[in-house]
Amino acid sequence: MTGTMTSMQRTLETMGFKEPDRVPLFLLFTMNGAKELGLSIRDYFSKPEYVAEGQMRLLKKYQGDCVNPFTYAASEIVAWGGEVIFRDDGPPNAGNPVIKTNSDIETIEVPSIEDSPSLLFSLYTIELLKKKVGNDVPIMGSVISPFSLPVLQMGFEAYIELLYGEPDLFWKLMKKNEQFCVAWANAQLAAGATAIGCADPIASPDMTPIDLYRKTGFIVAQRTIAQIKGGVATHLASARTLSRIDDLAKTGTVGVGVSAFDDIGEVKRAINGRMVLIGNLNGIEMRRWTPEIAEQKVKGAIARAGSGGGFILSDNHGEIPWQVPDSVLFAISAAVKKWGRYPLNWVTDEG
Amino acid sequence: MTVLPTSNSNTSDSGQGNRKNHSLSPLLAEMENALISVDRVRAIRIVRDSCITGSPFMCLETLIVPVLESVGRRWETGDVALSQVYMSGRICEEIVDTMLPAGDPRRVDQPRMAIAVLEDQHTLGKRIVLSVLRAGGYVVTDYGYGLSVDQLIDQVISDKVIILLISTLMLPAAIRSKEVITRIREIQPQTKIIVGGAPFIFDPLLWEEVGADAMGYAASDTLDLVRRMAEEVQR
Structure with a gap:
């Protein structure tokens, strides 16, 4: 934390659409803590203590405004009976689908949180982080939305065909996924998470047409978010948001992760005070940025979306790639302190 | 979870699927x-x-x-x-x-073409490209997904593939395609390689960095690229 407010105060202030001392910076690190501890990614994710320590070191190093106990998306799939594939230089992937044929939807059982080691791992990580940061730094819990989880459960192609061709089975799967997602989110909140980031890329206009979304994912999101006992921020995981802002706002979400391909200024105007905007630095391109480019990108995002609060600077996907150099991350952190101090008089001065 | 993104243009969300495209007959x-x-x-x-x-x-x-x-x-x-x-x-x-059923001699089976997902498990991008190329009458060998660098190189060399399409979703796999391309070039320099997938869209310089001949932005681009490359290699 930096400035006159704690990270929590800064974040809450901006979520209330007021200007805090400066723009909050959410550097959403996942596997990156392994480098700090000198561990392989697989070893890093073998103990909650490592993840908690990695997050604390990254918080201190880059002076961001949140910690992120999220390990990898496949941890949910492991709970459903799937496998995880580790690699040395990137996030672990989910392996083969756990729903191999549509008929498996009838029989697949909703995992119990208490009986899922991969989920208990994250809950313990949250507890450890809570002991370390107390109420000073937001702890971001994470779930995959019931509407997007089938991409990992059954594969993208099979899921698209289910969406278009098997409405009854689709809704059976949604019922199970909603039950799981709500329980998983609430368990994280009970363990000490401040809020829940909900990854829902299939809600993007890039993925589903609006009429299909309104008949499916929108209803699912409304029902799910209503049962989660804390704030939920929806992240479309790099996919665009702009034209779906009105629908997303009606789901009950309090924040939205914005794509690097969205015009962040237009999104801010479209949101019109209904959700906090989170984004939208291009994490993939970040790998080749220089510190100077990083500063320009930060400055540009703040100029377009920072005024009036309601804005958290972050990457556009919810995960900083392993390949992004420290120099760029330091430059992002420094640029937020340089250009993100409220009031943003320089924005007006520079026109 | 990473998803396939699209271009910088802003979507109108008019994609209900029924809007008339006036540029078409x-x-x-x-x-x-x-x-x-x-x-x-x-x-x-x-x-x-x-x-x-x-x-x-x-x-x-x-x-x-x-x-x-x-x-x-x-x-x-x-x-x-x-x-x-x-x-x-x-x-x-x-x-x-x-x-044109599979095996129909009227399908375009030259030059030899193949597609694979390098290292990643997500196959949607490959499946879309495959569908479009097959709908265009081309014969394309599907090497599947999750292939290692060595596995993909061995297949391409063994089958004497002339046009290779590499699909990736995650950044590390996209970066690893450089090794695939470099090693194939050493053994079989005539092979043309097209890369595609989210990392190449988010970083428009990446396809050149990995040494590909081209990048397929969308599946329809790939159809055009393949058509032109096929003409080029057959000249």
């Missing part, structure tokens, strides 16, 4: 609407009614390929969603399979 527009509405029956009827007298390739060149290219362009501009692109490709692939 009435027949092509009708076919396009059938596809993005995922109306198989209507799409099959349009092909049946309009391709009675022509050869299958006439039908491909004048109806199916232009419509798939148009759907791809509309995805790039955010006017249709990826789910519609996928379903359009699948429907066209099914239609073409009935006109």
Whole structure:
């Protein structure tokens, strides 16, 4: 934390659409803590203590405004009976689908949180982080939305065909996924998470047409978010948001992760005070940025979306790639302190 | 979770699938609407009614390929969603399979072509490209997904593939394609390599960094790239 407010105060202030001392910076690190501890990614994710320590070191190093106990998306799939594939230089992937044929939807059982080691791992990580940061730094819990989880459960192609061709089975799967997602989110909140980031890329206009979304994912999101006992921020995981802002706002979400391909200024105007905007630095391109480019990108995002609060600077996907150099991350952190101090008089001065 | 993104253009979310595309002839527009509405029956009827007298390739060149290219362009501009692109490709692939069954000598099997997902497990991008190329009448060998660098190189060399399409979703796999391309070039320099997938879209310089001959932004781009490369290598 930096400035006159704690990270929590800064974040809450901006979520209330007021200007805090400066723009909050959410550097959403996942596997990156392994480098700090000198561990392989697989070893890093073998103990909650490592993840908690990695997050604390990254918080201190880059002076961001949140910690992120999220390990990898496949941890949910492991709970459903799937496998995880580790690699040395990137996030672990989910392996083969756990729903191999549509008929498996009838029989697949909703995992119990208490009986899922991969989920208990994250809950313990949250507890450890809570002991370390107390109420000073937001702890971001994470779930995959019931509407997007089938991409990992059954594969993208099979899921698209289910969406278009098997409405009854689709809704059976949604019922199970909603039950799981709500329980998983609430368990994280009970363990000490401040809020829940909900990854829902299939809600993007890039993925589903609006009429299909309104008949499916929108209803699912409304029902799910209503049962989660804390704030939920929806992240479309790099996919665009702009034209779906009105629908997303009606789901009950309090924040939205914005794509690097969205015009962040237009999104801010479209949101019109209904959700906090989170984004939208291009994490993939970040790998080749220089510190100077990083500063320009930060400055540009703040100029377009920072005024009036309601804005958290972050990457556009919810995960900083392993390949992004420290120099760029330091430059992002420094640029937020340089250009993100409220009031943003320089924005007006520079026109 | 990473997803396939689209271009910098801002989407209008008018992608209900029924908006008329005025740049197309009435027949092509009708076919396009059938596809993005995922109306198989209507799409099959349009092909049946309009391709009675022509050869299958006439039908491909004048109806199916232009419509798939148009759907791809509309995805790039955010006017249709990826789910519609996928379903359009699948429907066209099914239609073409009935006109030109697998093994039909009229399919374009030269130069030898293959596609693979390098290291990643996500196959949607590959599946869409495969559908579009097959709907375009091409024979393409599918090497599957999750291939290691060595496995992919061995397959390409062993099969003497001339046009290789590498699909990736995650950044590390996209970066690893450089090793695949470099090593294939050492052994089989005539092989042309097209890369595609989210990392190449988010970082528009990445395809050149890994040494690819081209990048397929959308599946419809790939159809055009393959067509041009095939002409080039056969010259």
